[in-house]
Amino acid sequence: MRADPPPSRRTAGNRLLLAGAAAVSIAGVLLIGLGVSGALGGGAAPAPMAARQSRSPAASPKDLPGVRASKVAGPMRAARPTAVYIPSIGVAAPLMELGLDADGAIQNPPFNPPNLAGWYRYGPVPGQRGAAVITGHLDTRTGPAVFARLKEVKRGAQVQVLRADRSVAVFVVDKVEHAPKRGFPAKKVYAKLRYPGLRLVTCGGAFDRQAHSYEENTIVYAHLAAPYYPGR
Template sequence: MDRTALRSRAWLAGIVALCGLWLVHNGSAVRTAAPQPATAEAFTAGAGPRTGTGTTRPLGPAAPVRIRVPAIGVDAPMTGLGLGADGRLAAPPASDRNLAGWFEDGTPPGAEGTAIVAGHVDNAEGPSVFYSLGSLKKGARVEVDRGDGRTAVFSVDAVELHDKDDFPDERVYDATPYASLRLITCGGGFNRETGYQGNVVAYAHLTGVR
């Protein structure tokens, strides 16, 4: 199995853990449903992530430090995430409701390839950083400040809800020949015993650099 496949499986296991087990023990007793993607925001039938047309030349690698998604009020610091001894991705600290994490052994946002950023949808106190991810629209702007002083600007191509038992890991995680970004959080129905039943994924590509 190649490194990309290993990373994909590790991310998938980690996202399931982030969206399930923690919420089983800490889910809010009073929960309002997080926004879910509209059908119109998904890729059109038979289509998928773009092939690179209309993208900006990728940047070199540099760690991200902050993410902003103005359309849904996200303005949060970022932390690197690694894999635990069990091969699962370590989730961002659940106690910090305004914190997003990125797989620091993977592609940094803005560099060539597929960068993955994850955040909690909620915690015991209420909505967390990516609570409104499901309400994001095509064309929305995502900005990622990087450690090299530059800001990578992305445009959202689609927002989809994927059942966790039928998660399209190749579609989400496979490396692209341009700079792409995936924002991931929990979504779908919620079960007290098993947590959220799916994941909301926003797909985006690099369109500018500041």
Template sequence: MRNRGFGNTAIAGVTVMALCTGAWLLRSGAETHAPPQPSAAQARAAGDSGRAAAPALPPSPPDRVRIPAIRVDAPLMALALTAAGSLDVPPASKKNLAGWYEAGTVPGETGTAIVAGHVDNAEGPAVFYDLGALRKGSAIEVDRRDGSVAVFTVDAVEVYDARNFPDEKVYGAAKRPELRVITCGGGYSRSTGYRGNVVVFAHLTGSR
């Protein structure tokens, strides 16, 4: 595995593949349950930075993420690195739990904050099952421990094959408060699980 920049902080390896086994699809024996995938219309247009960014917030750990358009309302746990140097993931048994990379950027402060969660588990859909159905302009809200709520607006929703994952585009440093929400996608193989990742690109547009 090669090193890559991850949310303004160095991190090693393909960090989200542990999310991508597709245990539910393998157990069901069919691809008819595959989660939605983003269309080309939701990709970032050249030169489009979306709505103006709001001023950065002071650091405060996040406690919860809400994405009303796809009915996500989930607690956030802190994620660290595994012994192998990749990002750990939330327990698969807790399907309505997401995580954020604690050693990286805090959601709301300047830089690229990372949130990740499972698309499914052995029992069925998990927290980010519908992430690929999210559309540009949708809101993502992050409750923070200081009582504030960081409000992000979705700029793009894209899907990447694991073999051609654009490290710098997804994990690279940002000059404004940005957020990436990541789960699995990109088609499904019974032998290897999901072939890639769905990535939501968003930036801070408000707070309360």
């Protein structure tokens, strides 16, 4: 199963297809394609880029105090994201960098460990201006994965992204969208924002056994509400 490719351009030496993005899941495999997405069929998933992970995230993340949901903070300086925390649903996961495969689609995080999410490194860094994108699996063949409970996130919930300089970009959720695969809202997910934003994406809806794919995507939209620098 493939999506029709839209017009393309070159970005960082790779073929980056910007419009009409599609997200395809095969038995829980999440593949966010910037215009082109391919079913994995019987072959192996594209080899992920080397994961540059931080120390293990806290087992029980908590909301950081003093964060105002209505505030939109200015951009933070660039620093590589290393982990993502969503206290309201108990997510504390290391982040790996995701690039593009040979077809110009975002690579998948591996299935193991299941508690691993990926940041699209050709997009904005979480905390900087623009829509940073983090993806994760809904499940694996043996059980739930990192974003199994993403659909339970509520407006106003915190999403914390730990960064390599030890700062934390604290985002607040604006809305959660359940979009059909054939109507993936690419322009909103990869929007050119004037403020630091974040999108979390996974599969959702019913599983179509005939198509071997989930019928929807769950997408969380958030804005940067506060930068946090431990020790300051």
